[in-house]
Amino acid sequence: MKKIIILLCVFLLGKVSLAADLDTLKNIKEVPSQIVLTGNLIFDWLDISQVERDAVIDKYQKELFDENTVYKYNKKEFKSEYKDFLKDNDYKRHYILVKNGVKETDSENLCGFYYKDNLLISYAVQYKNDPKTVYYYDAMGKLRYIDKFSENYPNFPYMSKQYRANGTLVSAIYFISHDMQYMYNDDKSFKGAWYKDKMYDRHAKQVLTRTNW
DSSP states (O other), X not given: OOOOEEEEXXXXXXXXXXXXXXXXXXXXXXXOSOEEOSTTOEEOTTTSOHHHHHHHHHHHHHHHSOTTOOSBOOHHHXXXXXXXXXXXXXXXXHHHHHHTTOOBOSSEEXXXXXXXXXXXXXXXXXXXXXXXXXXXXXXXXXXEEEEEEOTTTTSXXXXXXXXXXXXXXXXXXXXXXXXXXXXXXXXXXXXXXXXXXXXXXXXXXXXXEOSOO
């Protein structure tokens, strides 16, 4: 079985995350040591000291994993809450739209995930009447993951937590801006800092790239 690597999916404005079964996105490239983000934010992950990076990691970990964090919902209750989304009854239409590069309709945002660029293995749907939740389906329309965003979404900064269809926490992400996010695993361990299409570990080593930014 392929190793599960937690990735991010960018819906038009770059506000949605994804956990996908992919293990081939390690395209390491050199990048400038300091890059200006939107507003007055500066990407300085490669320049600050390890002590400073560890302090940032600890800060966002505490904000993401507070006393209200749910690590595992009751499976029966979780499935009951999302019973209307366990199967995408419109998956044929969504599949065709995504395959044809459609990212938005009047009622939803769409995003596809591919194996070797042409095999659609999963897709995500964000309904505009409920933008704080994103549903990830396999190619046959079976629910795989759910993203739940904090109340202030889409205003930065905001947080998201992703759960498997059985209600188990997968990951948590702190969104600083469209370009910059801090990502953590379900056990609160630090996964990496994303800047645009590149992820850096706690030691500022680039470890992943993503294709959906």
